[in-house]
Amino acid sequence: MNVLPYSMTYEEIVRRALLEDIGRGGDLTTDAIVSDQDTATASIIARKSGRIAGLEVARLAFRLLDPEVKFEILLADGFDAENGDLLAIIKGPARPILTGERTALNFLGRLSGVATVTRDVVTRIAPYGTQVVCTRKTTPGLRLLEKYAVRAGGGSNHRFGLDDAVLIKDNHIVAAGGDVGEAIRRVRRHVGHMVKVEVEVDTLEQLEIALKENIDAVLLDNMDIPTLRDAVSVVNNKALTEASGGITPDTATDIASTGVDLMSIGWLTHSAPVLDVSLDFSFKI
Helix, strand or coil: CCCCCCHHHHHHHHHHHHHHHHCCCCCHHHHHHCCCCCEEEEEEEECCCEECCCHHHHHHHHHHHCCCCEEEECCCCCCEECCCCEEEEEEEEHHHHHHHHHHHHHHHHHHHHHHHHHHHHHHHHHHHCCEEECCCCCCCCCHHHHHHHHHHCCCECCCCCCCCCEEECHHHHHHCCCCHHHHHHHHHHHCCCCCCEEEEECCHHHHHHHCCCCCCEEEEECCCHHHHHHHHHHHCCCCEEEEECCCCCCCHHHHHCCCCCEEECCHHHHCCCCCCEEEEEEEEC
16 A cells, blocks of 8 residues: 655655745745735646656645645546546635646656656566565655655655665675675674665675575676576575666566566656646636
8 A cells, every 4th residue: 555654754845845946035926916815726637647646745835835725636646647637626825826836746747757657667567476666766855755656656665765774785795895795794793683684796606695694685786687587596585586777667577577576676766757747727816
């Protein structure tokens, strides 16, 4: 089940985005044309088909400007919209609707874009049972929301940051003298029993060494398809297997066919196109 975090966890993100837009002088255009007594109705509409994510974030953008704005969601996050579908209706003071429009749509379009490409990859590889996970290759400041969007698309989250799991990468191994086993042992001496440990390997030789240690998962980095198949066979359910390294929607199916448990795809958050959404405004005095 995909659950949006409490609004307090992303309120500052939305607040910063609004302040970036409003700046020091406020909304010069709207403030000159619209009085604080004017009211309006607006509709948020999908201009392209896709998986929706971020409507509650869009709602918050308007409510931070004015709590009197009413925002009715008609198609919830995690559902698919077709071109022309009505996603939400907004009613209330006209000024905050116009001032918050771009910030709200930026969040909604960005997060829906991430959810859409995630959905497409999940659907494509469904016959193989491989789980799609995201990475830390997220837009600075938006990680919490982009990882939520991945879940809305049917994917799962890898670690949120450096503090919730161990991933021993190639440079960590270099720092441990080039010894995979030594890097794992140092980690195990340092972290508690609740912390999962994953190690990145580039070769089957490194994989054999890693499997002799106490690891929970192994990241098979930039391996070709035959090597991935061999690696899955070598692991033989002793640990979770994760394929990683430049995976795109076009290559995901072949990688899933190797039998890996997981595939981590940075593309979901660093290259997903924005879903086109718009706001249609109706002015009332």
